[in-house]
Amino acid sequence: MITGLPALSHEEQQQAVERIHALMAEGMSSGQAIAQVAQEIRQNYKGAPVPMRFDEEDEEE
Incomplete structure (x- = not known):
């Protein structure tokens, strides 16, 4: 999967990180806090995205 992430x-x-910690201190789960902060970053980010490639296949060692 290829996606653009803010740099x-x-x-x-x-x-x-501080925002995530604050949300968690208020009782939000870590996953919810991360998702909320990520959404806020996507909505407010003004710069160019950085292309990222994620390999979705599990590698066995």
């Missing part, structure tokens, strides 16, 4: 600066990444 965040270190400071923006730190802000996202």
